[in-house]
Amino acid sequence: MTIALDEFARRIRLAALDLCHCKRTSHIGGALSVADILAVLYGDVMRIAPDLASDPVRDRLFYSKGHACVALYAALDIRGFFPAGGLREGFIADGSRFTSHVSHRLPGIELSTGSLGHALGVACGSALAGKRRSLSYSVFTVLGDGELDEGSNWEAILFAAHNRLDNLIAIVDYNKLQSFGTVEAVTGLEPLAGKFRAFNWSVIELDGHDLSAIKSALSVAKARRQGRPHCIIAHTVKGKGVSFMEGQLAWHYKSPSDADLHAARVELGQL
Amino acid sequence: MxxxxxxxxxxxxxxxxxxxxxxxxxxxxxxxxxxxxxxxxxxxxxxxxxxxxxxxxxxxxxxxxxxxxxxxxxxxxxxxxxxxxxxxxxxxxxxxxxxxxxxxxxxxxxxxxxxxxxxxxxxxxxxxxxxxxxxxxxxxxxxxxxxxxxxxxxxxNKIGEELIHDPATSLDFAPGRLLPVQAGNDVAILATGAIVAHALLEVRAAGNSWSVFSVPFVGGYDPAQLREIAQAHDLLVTLEEHQLNGGFGSSIVEALSDMYAVGNLSSMPRVRRIAIPNCFIGTAGSQDYLRASAGLTLASLRP
Missing domain, CATH: 3.40.50.970 (Thiamin diphosphate (ThDP)-binding fold, Pyr/PP domains)
Known part of the structure; x- marks a missing residue:
């Protein structure tokens, strides 16, 4: 890849905004909060490419935030997983595979998600297979913060540490807003880093919009196989990059109007 | 098992x-x-x-x-x-x-x-x-x-099931197939799971010459075989250790009804479903006791 990470992230945001605008879909807030994380994963850290789709040692990403599909679709599109123009034309179109929760029927996507609390456990199975077969791949998963309410995630968090899945890297997109309120008000997670540490995970907390910090942490986690799974707690802002969407619960639901899209493009330097 | x-x-x-x-x-x-x-x-x-x-x-x-x-x-x-x-x-x-x-x-x-x-x-x-x-x-x-x-x-099931098949025989064990356990006429008992053995015992004890089939795969039945069984008997009886709603018996009725609706079956057979009557049984009891409590017996079929 020759695209700078900041440009990669900017393109994810612009594509996500465009898709939510032109197809009138929601969840742009969570797509913008995870954009920098995906830029680092797909622009740098993960060993992944369209021609490696069935390579046994490709890195895997199990994307638990299935509702924030536009960001993942955009990242894959930038990396050439889809035919040119296919995403914009196909997204949520009748009969297309581009559903508005991510679909494994698309190239480059390991698992369909949309129901929360599923991907981490499946990622554990993939990581366990890697350990049992001594394969070198790393298994990444991106979790929302709200979905840590799901008990299945805590079953998997126990499991990963007990089975020493140090090839597993979970990234929490901690944007502090869930469907119907702040995380703090709905079911508080703090001390979140302390919880993962108490479960015997190796934890790094960082600014989820600091590309070099994300890159450094993911690279370190990928290389360090010392018996503990890795949790990257990425403090993010829902709607990041578009001032009037930042920290606003409404953008979990609203799709950008023509004027919203124009203003967002101006802020992101496209216009 | x-x-x-x-x-x-x-x-x-x-x-x-x-x-x-x-x-x-x-x-x-x-x-x-x-x-x-x-x-x-x-x-x-x-x-x-x-x-x-x-x-x-x-x-x-x-x-x-x-x-x-x-x-x-x-x-x-x-x-x-x-x-x-x-x-x-x-x-x-x-x-x-x-x-x-x-x-x-x-x-x-x-x-x-x-x-x-x-x-x-x-x-x-x-x-x-x-x-x-x-x-x-x-x-x-x-x-x-x-x-x-x-x-x-x-x-x-668990343990202690009686053999209903000769271990030396080669079973036609595949989705869609109904396995004949006893050939007979008038009534065909179609059962699934360990209760097949129970049905077989009851039929034999009563001296009935009824057919008994074990149905190890639920759903996706071979229409030709199901039609043949339906046409060769006056009454089909399904038996399962499961609730009545939506279970094995339902799957048989659905299959027969779908065949009849599109003309793959000339007449709709009489089907009697024996299953747990959509209730929980909260009393203690052995498997045999609870089966009897739920009415999972062929007794009601006897004249």
Whole structure:
């Protein structure tokens, strides 16, 4: 890849905004909060490419935030997983595979998600297979913060540490807003880093919009196989990059109007 | 049948290195044989059936054929959404095993009665539901599931089942097939699971010359065979250790009705469904006692 990470992230945001605008879909807030994380994963850290789709040692990403599909679709599109123009034309179109929760029927996507609390456990199975077969791949998963309410995630968090899945890297997109309120008000997670540490995970907390910090942490986690799974707690802002969407619960639901899209493009330097 | 299934799985795992067995902290005195012999393809996931099912999907997507083992409702209903979305939608090679079909864990109470599982699993696309009747069928089920790519469910009674098939015979053990256990006329008993043996005993004790079929796979019936059976008898009786709504008997009625509706069956046969009458039985009791309490007997058919 020759695209700078900041440009990669900017393109994810612009594509996500465009898709939510032109197809009138929601969840742009969570797509913008995870954009920098995906830029680092797909622009740098993960060993992944369209021609490696069935390579046994490709890195895997199990994307638990299935509702924030536009960001993942955009990242894959930038990396050439889809035919040119296919995403914009196909997204949520009748009969297309581009559903508005991510679909494994698309190239480059390991698992369909949309129901929360599923991907981490499946990622554990993939990581366990890697350990049992001594394969070198790393298994990444991106979790929302709200979905840590799901008990299945805590079953998997126990499991990963007990089975020493140090090839597993979970990234929490901690944007502090869930469907119907702040995380703090709905079911508080703090001390979140302390919880993962108490479960015997190796934890790094960082600014989820600091590309070099994300890159450094993911690279370190990928290389360090010392018996503990890795949790990257990425403090993010829902709607990041578009001032009037930042920290606003409404953008979990609203799709950008023509004027919203124009203003967002101006802020992101496209216009 | 529980031990027969696991012992057969061990034999198969020696020849097939893709077989992986997960358990939800159950299987004492049953699974050790597999765990000791194939430690790299066994894991006790702990008492966490949702995660067991998810881990199975992760392993399956890396090429394993994964069996998940627990008691009735725990490996099934507790993980229903994982079975629907992660296993079946992804067509993952995960075989859900449930020990304790129907009232096999009778005295332990309703928590341990697996009496809604057939209805809930058979409705999910891509799922193959199998309820072996005896150790011979359990062995055949292990062979089938070891080579089948895709989602499966095996509903296993427990221990002490009588043989209904001669172990030396080769069974026509495949989805859609009804296995004749006793040839007769007038009435055809179609039963699934360990209660087939019970039906056979009742028919023989009454001196009836009725046909008895074991139906180890629920749904997807061979229309030609079902039509032949329907036309050769005056009455079809379905019998299952499961709730009436949506279970095995329902699947037979649906299949016959669908055939009749499109002209693949000249007349709609009389079908009597014998199943648990859509209720919980909260009293203690042996499997035989609870079966009788639920009316799972052919007694009402006698003149």
């Amino acid at each position: 529980r031990n027969t299934f696991i012992n057969t799985l061990c034999e198969l795992a020696a020849a097939r290195d893709d077989i992986f067995l997960l358990c939800g902290d159950l299987g004492y005195s049953v699974l050790e044989i597999f765990a000791d012999r194939f430690p790299d393809r066994f894991l006790n996931v702990g008492i966490a059936e949702q995660n067991m099912t998810q881990v199975a999907v992760g392993l399956a997507r890396e090429g394993y054929n994964v069996f998940t083992y627990s008691i009735g409702n725990f490996s099934t209903l507790r993980a229903m959404e994982q079975i629907r979305y992660d296993v079946c939608y992804h067509e993952a090679s995960v075989k859900v095993l449930a020990v304790g079909a129907g009232y096999a864990y009778g005295p332990q109470g309703v928590s341990h009665h697996a009496t809604e599982d057939i209805a809930m699993l058979r409705v999910i696309p891509n799922m193959t539901v199998c309820a072996p009747a005896d150790p011979v069928e359990a062995r055949a089920a292990a062979h089938f599931m070891a080579s089948y790519r895709g989602p499966g469910y095996v509903r296993i």
